[in-house]
Amino acid sequence: MKNEPLTIRRWPRAILHVDADSFFASVEQTVNPELKGKPIVTGAERGIVTAASIEARALGISRGMSLSEVTARCPQCLLISSNFENYGLYSKAIFNILRRYTPDVEEYSIDEAFADLTGTRRMHHKSYIDIAHDIQNTIHTELDIPVSVGVSLSKSLAKLCSKFRKPRGMTCVPGYLIHELLARTPVGSIWGVGHNTEALLKKHSIKTALDFVRRPLYFAEELLGKVGVDLWQELRGDVRYGVDASAKQTYGSISRTRTFTPPSSSRDYVFAQLIRNLEYAMAKARRFGLATSRLTVYAKQQNFRSTAIELQLSQPSSSPLDVTALLREHFHHIFKEGHFYRATGVTLHQLTPQSGTQFSLFEDPMRSLKAESAAQAMDSITAQFGPGSVFLAERLHLGCHATSNKASPLPTLEKIAV
Ligand SMILES: [Mg+2]
Known part of the structure; x- marks a missing residue:
């Protein structure tokens, strides 16, 4: 009985879980x-x-x-x-690689995702195991991030698989081998089983996940209710938890701030500094295949006062040309003649995958990140004034009205964790 398979089906569904290591x-x-x-x-x-x-x-x-x-x-x-900022961008890059293999990708956390691979073998001319290896290798080659991957019939099983071998693990368990995996899984390691449930199950002599699913369904229901039923079925390879591919609303942001010395009262100079930051931030967005639809820009005076404005774009963009004309038009909101400025900054919000993303942009993010020299950005400052399909949505005055010469903190638009 112990060694009998729970099912003879191989892959009624194929759910992949990827978990980045450290x-x-x-x-x-x-x-x-x-x-x-x-x-x-x-x-x-x-x-x-x-x-x-x-x-x-x-x-x-x-x-x-x-x-x-x-x-x-x-x-x-x-x-x-x-x-x-970097963690958020690498996270997005991992999710975008998964989306090359299937549109059904759930961004589960910053470093974990589920992907439903069911039915993709013909398209990729590969077995599910080979597709999973491909995904792991692509993430490693393009992003240089180690990940552990699990593939099985349900989310609960896939999560057990990715945990089974770490780091850089790869564990694929088709239906007829589920019992082998469950026999090696202590109940406390099951996704969704906390300390209390673990103690309760142990009271009933259930030590492994296999012990649990060998009991009849009504036992799981009486002991744990609906959660028990879901778990029992998921662990037997019957899907209860779908892959939720709806886009997450929590997007990362990209910021670029630079202080310059000596402080300057030249409108053209301060504007050029701002454009330099914009080009840097937009270049970083393009490298990660992202576009922004909301920007915050600010200028900081010698006395540490800062003024910021927010720009809402009519459609996501990663091109400075879409923004520079508008920025020039509204620059007077953050720059006042006769004052000396010491820093400017740009933050790109609402980052979404660029449509028609050029995946070659991912080729060497490490080198790209290091190649962001200010000189490069300066080269293109003069090539700015393209027609922008943008409009100013609202204006913010987030100035830190310091009354002394003491440094005030920058506006809280500098960094947003994902
Ligand atoms: Mg992890």
């Missing part, structure tokens, strides 16, 4: 190759570890540890401040 730390190592192969942790600004690199984990460092504990255990460990 995601924040992996992004840092990709953006700064000198961190590769080294024990690093992110979260330095918060005082606790938000991600530990594979090398740091090997030395016993884990998420949630305090930084003092990290330095005590592992003095050579490097502490890095989080850069949520």
